[in-house]
Every structure is written in structure tokens, then in C-alpha cells.
């Protein structure tokens with residue numbers, strides 16, 4: 001299933017946030033959204049997920065969701081959003097219980113997503129026993145359990161230290177390489193964008209509009225740490241964003 005954002009514009013009251021965004025999210029690809037603070041990245045993600053509706057434009061779901069898809073659109077947040085009193089397994093089974101899936105069928109799904117996220121040995125652990133990186137892996141496992149058509153990822157690694165971020169990027173690449181998933185991935189971090197994005201969408205300062213869409217053909221599995229080709233693309237992205245990021249940073253905050 002592909003998603004198309006078709007001529008999306010949005011204002012909150014007097015504040016124009018997004019202007020005429022048209023964008024395709026093709027099945028099996030990771031599309032990164034980057035842009036200066038406040039340019040409307042998270043707002044666009046909420047529209048894609050149907051949590052809010054834009055003032056103008058349409059979100060189209062094209063084609064059918066994958067087989068056994070329980071939830072076509074699933075979020076992964078920066079703060080993991082795990083229930084502290086439930087074990088790793090319990091956090092994952094919750095989303096299955098919501099769909100009436102219990103017993104052997106639930107066990108099989110949980111075993112599969114725990115294995116894919118390398119968490120099989122931690123099924124009984126509570127979130128408080130886990131590092132930030134492990135917690136985010138649980139959140140990813142939980143999202144995979146519903147076999148979504150599209151994962152909507154809002155700064156999923158930004159709460160993690162830089163080493164853990166590197167490890168999680170590797171994990172996401174391995175996960176995608178084994179079974180390609182579709183994602184819209186919002187990030188401030190241009191390194192994440194060039195490591196994980198098949199397509200990087202650069203938004204302008206508010207009202208966010210598309211400045212450029214950068215396609216990166218290099219296979220995810222061949223994108224390494226300190227890769228000079230990726231560094232060149234990252235520099236290009238930063239050149240596009242630098243002045244606007246500075247202007248956004250210096251903007252006065254409405255108290």
C-alpha cells in the first residue's frame with residue numbers, strides 16, 4: 001500500500017504551518033522528512049496517520065494493506081510509549097489483544113517480532129530494566145506485531161545517545177534488509193536521514209513546503225559509518241537547510 005499526500009496545506013488559527021505538500025510514500029521504502037524546527041514535520045506525520053485532518057488537501061491510501069495487517073498505520077515515538085507495569089511480551093501482546101488475538105496465534109507473532117528485533121531473551125523483562133535502546137527496540141517490535149502497511153516514526157532515535165543511535169540504525173537496516181517495511185521517518189538528524197532514507201524530503205521553514213526531494217540509490221546494507229558518498233549528500237542537505245535552520249532558531253517564541 002502506498003500513501004500519497006496530495007496538496008496538503010494547514011493553518012492553526014492564524015499560523016500557516018504547511019503549504020501545498022504533495023508527496024508519495026512508496027511501498028517498501030523509507031521516506032525521511034527533514035527541515036528546520038517548527039516547519040511542520042510532526043504535523044505532516046499526524047496527517048499521514050489520520051490523527052488530525054489538514055485544512056486543505058487529501059491523504060490517499062493507494063492499494064491494499066499487506067496480508068495479516070491488523071493496523072495499516074502505526075506510530076513509533078521518541079519516548080517509546082511503553083506501559084511500565086507490563087513486560088516486554090506484555091507490551092507487545094497488548095496491541096494483539098486489542099484485535100482479539102490471543103493464545104497460539106499471539107505467541108507465534110510475538111516470538112517472530114522478538115526474534116526480528118533481537119529481544120527473544122528479554123520477553124519477561126520490565127521496561128525499567130531496559131536501556132533506552134532496548135526500549136525503542138520493544139516499541140519497534142510492538143509496531144511490527146500489527147504488520148503495518150506504513151510505520152510513522154517521529155524522531156525515534158533522538159532520545160538516545162550517539163552510540164545507541166548507531167546500533168539502532170544498524171538494527172533498522174538489518175530489519176529492513178530482511179523484510180522491507182514502509183516508513184515515514186521524521187528526524188532532525190541528517191546522518192540518520194542519509195543512513196536510512198531511500199528518499200529524503202527537505203522542508204522549508206514554516207510554512208513548510210517541499211524544497212527538494214533527494215533520492216539515495218545506494219542500498220541500505222551498503223551504507224556504512226563515515227561513508228564519503230553519504231557525507232556528500234548530508235552536506236548538500238545541510239546546505240539546503242542551514243540558513244533556514246538559523247532563522248528558525250532565532251525566531252521569537254510566542255509566550
Ligand SMILES: Nc1ncnc2c1ncn2[C@@H]1O[C@H](COP(=O)(O)OP(=O)(O)OP(=O)(O)O)[C@@H](O)[C@H]1O
Pocket residue numbers: 012017035036037038039040041042043044188206
Ligand atoms: N495542536 C497545535 N496547535 C497549534 N499550533 C500547533 C499545534 N501543533 C503544532 N503547532 C505549531 O505548528 C508548527 C509546526 O509544528 P510541528 O511540531 O509539526 O513542527 P516540527 O517540524 O515537527 O518541529 P520540531 O522539528 O521542532 O519537532 C509549530 O509552529 C507548532 O508550534
